[in-house]
Amino acid sequence: MTLSFGLFGCGVMGQRHIKGMAKLRQAGRMRFALEGVCDLIPSSAERAADLAETLLGKRPRVFASFAEMRAAIPLDGISITTMPDAHVDLGVEALQAGVHVMVEKPIALTVRQGKRLVAAARETGRKLAVAENYRRDPINRLAKALIDAGAVGRPFLAVQASSSNGEFVVITPWRHLRRKCGIVVDMGVHYTDILEYLLGPIEAVVGMNAIVDAQRKGADGALHPADAEDLSVGAVRFKSGALGNWMLSMAGRGAGYFHRAVYGDGGSLVIPTDRTGQPLQLTVRRDGRDIPLSEAEQLALVPDFALDPTTAALFGSERLSSYRMEFADIDANLIAIEYDDFAGAILDDRSPEVSGEDGLRSLALVYGFLEAERLGRPVTAAALLSGEVSAYQDELEDAAPQAS
């Protein structure tokens, strides 16, 4: 059975989604057809339709709204690649029309809005998937398998720290405005997801944040206002008792920096930047000595580790410890995996890997770094998810009220 899909939002990520679909098609694993595209800007939708025609062999029809597309096409699912503040109204409309939804990260602008989307999926019994791509990198899959197999013993510390981007616009100017979804939230949500992916639920977070650049320079040299934090420093406590060290600088000058690592009582695992294909660095503690393990030795520790068939087809092997590929191909492959999971969830009537509830957690946790500073104390995931702690987010909703 071939599912019928529509794509909403034909900007930067919408076009990357079409490239992801093309990877699935090349791998002979596309279980859906892209029948429609939609953007508020007609020329963007036309451009996406052109790209799809070139890459997918068939031109999707162009629409100006969900209602129009739904009336013309018997849709099974849609993907939403609009800015975060437009995810929820569109998603709820689709779910209530009986259509499954995959929404780009972050699930919504605020936790309160994200909960509306999750509730709509629950009420309608439709699938709600969050397109979170970083964890699907084969290297992160191996990292998780090694941690789960006890390769570093009992983990007691995780580090997620990075510095990049300087004073420039990161992809689009809206990412520097709080009410559109500031850059710490837009980017950091990948990292709260991966911390929980690797080490399980986070119980509490604390943070301090700053705005380094109150203006950002676009590619044409034009300056854009920036009222969103671009530096976040914090800590987390996992339910397991492990602690996490958090730093996200999107204003980094000088040397770029990325460090993701898990330290346990049996060694350490250093995990490379996502989408680079670089190998893990696993160092195990044996008889009081620290011994680095080769890629072959890493794989030998997880004899049952195997990538799912679609990931294996896209990356060329079931058991990978590193790979070499152009960034654009890696990026498209990870999006292809998201689509395969979304289609599989619909066809097999199972939960997608990253559900609405999972997407809501990663959003709540990244806001935790900002909310905690308002309160001057650590905040729990439970309080963030229940809405008990929401002062920072309330201001965003007051600034840009959403239709309910």
Ligand SMILES: NC(=O)c1ccc[n+]([C@@H]2O[C@H](COP(=O)([O-])OP(=O)(O)OC[C@H]3O[C@@H](n4cnc5c(N)ncnc54)[C@H](O)[C@@H]3O)[C@@H](O)[C@H]2O)c1
């Ligand atoms: N996973 C990743 O690696 C990654 C990378 C980039 C962006 N993203 C996510 O993708 C989403 C989009 O980001 P982007 O960089 O493509 O933004 P963008 O501004 O380039 O594109 C968004 C598009 O959505 C359109 N749009 C807005 N409201 C709409 C509506 N109601 N119906 C139809 N179209 C509408 C806009 O006109 C615009 O063309 C965001 O949630 C972002 O966080 C994820």
